[in-house]
Amino acid sequence: MNDYRYDNQTVQGFILSAIFWGVVGILVGLLISIQLWAPAANFAPYFTYGRLRVVHTNGLAFGLGAGVIFGLLLYVVMRLSGRPLVFPRLARFQLWYFNLVIAAAALSLFAGWDQSNEYAELEWPLDVAVVVLWVIFAVNVFATIIKRKEPQLYVSLWYTIATVVAIAVLYIVNNLAIPAGLGKSYHLFAGLNSANVEWWYGHNAVGFLFTTPFLAMFFYFMPKALGIPLYSHRLSILAFWSLIFGYLWTGAHHLVYTPIPDWLQTLGIVFTLFLIAPSWGSVINGYYTVGSDWSKMRTNYLAKFFVLAITFYGLQTVQGPTQALRVVSQLIHGTDWVPGHVHMGTMGWVTLTATASIYYVIPRIYGTTIYSEKVANIHFWLVLVGQLLFSVTMWITGIQQGAMWKATNPDGTLKYTFVESLVKNYPYWHTRTLAGLIFTAGMLFFVYNVLMTIRKGRALQASAPAPRASSPAPA
Amino acid sequence: MAGAIYRKPITLAVMATVTILVGSVVTMAYPMLRADMHPKLATLKPYTALQLAGRDVYQREGCMNCHTQVVRPLPSEVARYGAYSQAGEFAYEHPFLWGSKRTGPDLAREGGLRPDAWQYDHLANPQKYVPRSNMPSYAFLKGRLLDADQVTSHLAALAVLHPELKPDPAQVKAELAGKDEADAMVAYLQQLGHAVPRRQALAADLTVENPLAHDVAAVVKGQKLFADNCAVCHGDEAKGQEGIAPSLIDDVFLEVKGDMPDAAYFAMISGGSDAKAGLGRPGLKDGGMTAFGGQLSKQDIWSIIAWLRNQKAHEAAEGDDHDAQEHR
Ligand code: HEM
Ligand code: HEM
Numbered sequence: 056m057n058d059y060r061y062d063n064q065t066v067q068g069f070i071l072s073a074i075f076w077g078v079v080g081i082l083v084g085l086l087i088s089i090q091l092w093a094p095a096a097n098f099a100p101y102f103t104y105g106r107l108r109v110v111h112t113n114g115l116a117f118g119l120g121a122g123v124i125f126g127l128l129l130y131v132v133m134r135l136s137g138r139p140l141v142f143p144r145l146a147r148f149q150l151w152y153f154n155l156v157i158a159a160a161a162l163s164l165f166a167g168w169d170q171s172n173e174y175a176e177l178e179w180p181l182d183v184a185v186v187v188l189w190v191i192f193a194v195n196v197f198a199t200i201i202k203r204k205e206p207q208l209y210v211s212l213w214y215t216i217a218t219v220v221a222i223a224v225l226y227i228v229n230n231l232a233i234p235a236g237l238g239k240s241y242h243l244f245a246g247l248n249s250a251n252v253e254w255w256y257g258h259n260a261v262g263f264l265f266t267t268p269f270l271a272m273f274f275y276f277m278p279k280a281l282g283i284p285l286y287s288h289r290l291s292i293l294a295f296w297s298l299i300f301g302y303l304w305t306g307a308h309h310l311v312y313t314p315i316p317d318w319l320q321t322l323g324i325v326f327t328l329f330l331i332a333p334s335w336g337s338v339i340n341g342y343y344t345v346g347s348d349w350s351k352m353r354t355n356y357l358a359k360f361f362v363l364a365i366t367f368y369g370l371q372t373v374q375g376p377t378q379a380l381r382v383v384s385q386l387i388h389g390t391d392w393v394p395g396h397v398h399m400g401t402m403g404w405v406t407l408t409a410t411a412s413i414y415y416v417i418p419r420i421y422g423t424t425i426y427s428e429k430v431a432n433i434h435f436w437l438v439l440v441g442q443l444l445f446s447v448t449m450w451i452t453g454i455q456q457g458a459m460w461k462a463t464n465p466d467g468t469l470k471y472t473f474v475e476s477l478v479k480n481y482p483y484w485h486t487r488t489l490a491g492l493i494f495t496a497g498m499l500f501f502v503y504n505v506l507m508t509i510r511k512g513r514a515l516q517a518s519a520p521a522p523r524a525s526s527p528a529p530a
Numbered sequence: 531m532a533g534a535i536y537r538k539p540i541t542l543a544v545m546a547t548v549t550i551l552v553g554s555v556v557t558m559a560y561p562m563l564r565a566d567m568h569p570k571l572a573t574l575k576p577y578t579a580l581q582l583a584g585r586d587v588y589q590r591e592g593c594m595n596c597h598t599q600v601v602r603p604l605p606s607e608v609a610r611y612g613a614y615s616q617a618g619e620f621a622y623e624h625p626f627l628w629g630s631k632r633t634g635p636d637l638a639r640e641g642g643l644r645p646d647a648w649q650y651d652h653l654a655n656p657q658k659y660v661p662r663s664n665m666p667s668y669a670f671l672k673g674r675l676l677d678a679d680q681v682t683s684h685l686a687a688l689a690v691l692h693p694e695l696k697p698d699p700a701q702v703k704a705e706l707a708g709k710d711e712a713d714a715m716v717a718y719l720q721q722l723g724h725a726v727p728r729r730q731a732l733a734a735d736l737t738v739e740n741p742l743a744h745d746v747a748a749v750v751k752g753q754k755l756f757a758d759n760c761a762v763c764h765g766d767e768a769k770g771q772e773g774i775a776p777s778l779i780d781d782v783f784l785e786v787k788g789d790m791p792d793a794a795y796f797a798m799i800s801g802g803s804d805a806k807a808g809l810g811r812p813g814l815k816d817g818g819m820t821a822f823g824g825q826l827s828k829q830d831i832w833s834i835i836a837w838l839r840n841q842k843a844h845e846a847a848e849g850d851d852h853d854a855q856e857h858r
Pocket of ligand 1: 173247261265308309327331334349368371373374378379386387388393396397401
């Protein structure tokens with residue numbers, strides 16, 4: 056016995072779980088942003104900045120990011136395959152198991168189980184749990200696609216497939232370690248190799264957790280929500296293959312001027328520049344799609360979400376390659392410029408795409424409409440202002456920091472002590488907390504809107520015979 | 531474009547995997563086979579049990595979220611931190627702890643930069659030394675005794691890759707007896723950068739005179755520079771702090787009675803404790819005087835010395851009167 060309704064409830068479960076972990080992650084983000092200007096806000100030993108920053112990044116990458124990926128990509132896979140999941144109960148199990156793993160992961164990070172590799176901080180028992188989680192997801196994705204009713208694989212499915220295999224390879228290799236007790240292990244690779252493997256992973260965690268799955272969502276939900284067909288299939292093909300080819304060469308741009316061999320750094324930088332092309336292939340495809348009918352910006356409340364999301368993706372993928380250049384890296388590496396870059400991607404591109412897609416999915420699960428477009432508009436403007444304020448302040452203070460670190464007198468001595476440069480950050484760090492508050496307020500409007508839509512949908516269901524969600528195949 | 535593969539998910543998945551693996555093999559796997567990715571300096575020493583325990587705490591507390599441990603070969607960076615990082619320094623790093631964010635200063639050359647007592651105190655209360663620091667207090671490390679069995683098992687895990695780390699449990703027990711996490715952390719911090727010689731002190735020419743001696747403007751400037759850079763260790767009035775740094779206005783210089791000329795001060799300030807070799811005096815066993823040669827210009831250093839001399843004369847004049855006040 057199976058129909059879309061059961062699977063849709065699983066999808067909704069993932070979405071609500073992702074929202075929950077997202078709110079937790081964002082609140083922790085607010086706390087660490089305060090700790091940076093008020094060290095008294097550290098509560099040793101579990102809630103000091105060093106431990107909480109990792110809870111923030113992992114909570115949002117794996118709690119919000121992976122949760123949204125599981126929910127929305129399962130939805131996309133079903134629609135594009137024209138059938139329910141092949142293993143619906145497995146997906147339901149995955150939902151519970153996912154929440155268990157994320158909860159355990161958060162606790163382990165509070166406890167200081169930390170492998171110290173960025174975005175791969177989870178210790179080996181949790182790594183094993185995450186791999187199992189991913190395999191469960193992969194089983195349903197592949198089985199459902201193989202047994203699909205639609206002959207053609209739409210571009211979103213290619214991105215989904217690439218995400219599934221790439222994350223598996225990356226995650227397993229970079230987490231190879233020698234265990235030394237339950238909560239402790241040592242990276243299998245030493246020194247330079249450890250760094251090189253980690254950033255091969257780290258850059259592509261961004262690539263295959265924050266880019267390809269969100270492109271899959273963007274290219275499915277944007278045309279659907281706006282009722283416009285995708286501009287160019289051919290451009291998608293080019294962008295897809297060159298993106299997944301190019302991404303894996305570029306990890307060394309995080310290691311510019313470190314002791315890893317120069318040829319690796321240069322190779323990484325060259326491929327990084329090349330990445331502009333496929334990234335902008337997607338941007339152009341997005342723009343031209345909406346461009347066939349700009350009036351949607353006025354008539355469809357979701358249009359602006361998608362347009363701004365792809366705009367930030369476009370800005371992000373120009374800024375990123377620039378940062379890899381030696382002369383720019385010199386100035387901005389290690390400064391607050393980088394969190395400015397990061398949050399334009401995460402708050403701009405990732406959360407805008409995710410929230411717009413959720414606004415599309417949730418009402419469809421119940422065959423209804425969104426609770427309030429007005430609330431959605433307030434949400435939009437608040438997160439936009441919050442994000443811009445965050446990124447812009449960080450860019451300014453980042454450049455100032457970088458310049459102060461580099462400033463020397465004619466005789467080669469330094470102009471500023473480290474602490475002088477630190478102190479200059481404080482006004483900007485205060486502003487960043489304000490930006491975070493605005494962003495959080497926006498997200499709370501979003502959460503409210505989603506919950507009210509579900510409530511509305513449930514009321515509808517109770518009063519009417521169970522509506523069967525339609526299964527629109529792509530045009 | 532051949533459209534067929536967009537109907538065959540398995541073929542597509544295989545092709546995507548191959549596409550992903552090309553760059554991975556060239557930039558991630560292949561380098562592992564090359565010697566230039568496995569260098570090791572002859573001067574690099576493996577971790578002792580205590581130091582490794584400190585490194586474990588460093589990882590656990592996420593210090594690398596604020597501190598990097600890699601000095602880039604840029605002139606300003608070398609001036610600030612010391613010799614740039616060399617490939618051969620990292621053979622025992624599992625994982626590397628270079629970090630990506632410098633909310634606090636780089637620590638690659640922290641070893642020997644500060645006295646032990648300073649490190650203990652600073653860890654427990656960073657704001658005592660740098661009032662506007664945002665580093666959290668790690669006072670709780672004090673009193674958390676180390677577990678020798680645990681550290682032994684950590685060493686044993688690393689010994690899978692580095693046989694020379696194979697622990698002798700009895701020896702580890704003896705080394706860690708009575709030691710707590712703060713001891714471990716300080717031991718770890720004090721060995722950072724040990725494989726590379728520290729900043730070379732300039733050969734001290736003791737006949738050079740202070741060009742700014744008695745220059746009033748220099749004395750004023752020196753006072754401010756001292757407050758910004760030196761007072762954290764030597765105290766606001768340069769009278770020293772017990773266990774941290776000696777008085778600079780008494781008659782003892784580097785633990786030997788009898789002051790030395792301004793040029794000797796210059797050598798100590800510019801070169802730090804490494805300059806002692808050229809001055810022929812023992813000083814404190816563990817050193818701990820920071821080399822300011824890269825940070826302060828010659829003018830600045832002479833200005834500080836001018837202020838110190840002024841301060842000393844002043845102190846001598848006030849003499850007993852001042853002491854009496856202090857003891858009230
Ligand atoms: C073509 C696209 C992109 C390129 C080439 C790129 C490049 C870079 C570079 C060079 C850095 C290192 C900066 C430094 O530390 O000196 C960086 C950091 C980062 N980028 Fe991007 N970026 C791109 C797109 C994105 C997108 C779309 C996101 C989405 C969220 C993102 C998220 C991040 C994150 C999280 C970091 C911080 C890594 C860390 O140090 O922990 N980037 N990026
Ligand atoms: C209220 C909103 C948020 C606030 C106040 C906030 C705050 C912060 C702070 C203070 C840091 C540390 C920066 C530093 O090292 O100096 C950080 C890092 C980070 N945040 Fe957020 N954040 C927020 C939202 C998000 C969201 C929604 C995401 C992801 C979806 C995210 C992902 C990250 C990542 C990946 C890093 C690591 C950056 C790096 O390594 O350079 N943050 N955040």
